[in-house]
Amino acid sequence: MNETLRRLMERLLGKTEDGRLPGAPSLDGTAMEALLRLERLAQIGRMTAAFAHDARTPMHVISSALETMAAGAGGRGAARVELRAAQRSSKKLLHMLNDILDFAKGERGPIKDHTLEEAAEAALSLVETTCSKHGIAVKRLWGRTPATKFHLRAIEGVFYNVFNNAIDAMPDGGSLTVKTASNKKSFWASVRDTGGGMSPETLARLSSPGFTTKESGSGMGLYLSRQILAESGGELDFESQEGKGTTVTLRFKRKT
Ligand SMILES: Nc1ncnc2c1ncn2[C@@H]1O[C@H](COP(=O)(O)OP(=O)(O)OP(=O)(O)O)[C@@H](O)[C@H]1O
Ligand SMILES: [Mg+2]
Known part of the structure; x- marks a missing residue:
């Protein structure tokens, strides 16, 4: 059993006084599968939070470059409209990344x-x-x-x-x-x-x-x-x- 899964089981089942996991020996296949699934989801959660954290920096660079380009597109209507749309989309992505990080930290943002x-x-x-x-x-x-x-x-x-x-x-x-x-x-x-x-x-x-x-x-x-x-x-x-x-x-x- 890997270390994370062992800790998860301890949290879910609680330890006995002698440190054994009560119920662990009688865990059937379905319970074990459910625990493994939980562990996989937790792993995905950690990877997603790390991704959201690291992706914010390049997204900030893209967002501010788009802002500069949109401002410089002057009278060229179509290009300016497209750049503004790209800029709004990059901002939306930044918001999404921040939402993931807030969620990982247990914060849901203002209601x-x-x-x-x-x-x-x-x-x-x-x-x-x-x-x-x-x-x-x-x-x-x-x-x-x-x-x-x-x-x-x-x-x-x-x-x-x-x-x-x-x-x-x-x-x-x-x-x-x-x-x-x-x-x-x-x-x-x-x-x-x-x-x-x-x-x-x-x-x-x-x-x-x-x-x-x-x-x-x-x-x-x-x-x-x-x-x-x-x-x-x-x-x-x-x-x-x-x-x-x-x-x-x-x-x-x-x-x-
Ligand atoms: N307005 C719509 N007109 C026709 N089919 C729709 C419409 N909205 C949803 N569907 C159908 O419902 C399915 C599920 O939609 P859902 O938004 O959950 O996932 P998706 O659009 O397929 O994938 P994703 O949202 O990740 O791009 C779609 O694949 C499509 O078959
Ligand atoms: Mg959809």
Whole structure:
């Protein structure tokens, strides 16, 4: 048994007075497998934190170089727009790396009052250049939703994933409509695309970890999005028709 796993077992099971691990001899194969899985996850966590830490320096260099280039691109419209988009994306990456480090340190960052429109706008600013390149028209239909306490970057991340899924579903262009609304009981943001839609089989498997129909997809986007929303008291709904498009709704109950 390796040292880390032994310590993990001691923490989980507690040591007896004579230093033996109670229950250790009777650990069956399933319990052992679960412990090994935990140990692997802990190892991945440590590697990810180290990666996030080391990747921040080159990302800062890239981000500030992009800022200088964007400032120098003067009147050259298209280049400037692209550089600004690259700069926003590099900032987003830096935020993500900081989030990983905060999480590794046990800090979740500030939870303050925000609106869904604010989170959606932050994510839209990251995808608008991609949308225009793919002939996707972005429409905003902002209603009034109440300010509520959530982790802004986490909810922005949910929108970002939902927008990217919509973009992937419209390789030949279309429209992406983001709408917010509320009633007495709840408030929500819906994201509608005019893409290929989903088959009933795909709909049934959505949000299972690792489920993807894309060559380079991780299939973790919606799974993690649901978890993030659940932490903030929200949920994700899907409506989709093959050949017509998909509407994804982020819904929150009003606090009474
Ligand atoms: N708007 C959409 N239109 C059509 N299919 C969708 C849409 N949103 C999600 N899907 C389907 O759900 C699957 C899972 O989505 P999810 O975001 O969890 O992972 P992914 O997009 O495949 O991978 P990743 O998020 O890592 O890029 C997608 O592969 C796709 O088949
Ligand atoms: Mg996705």
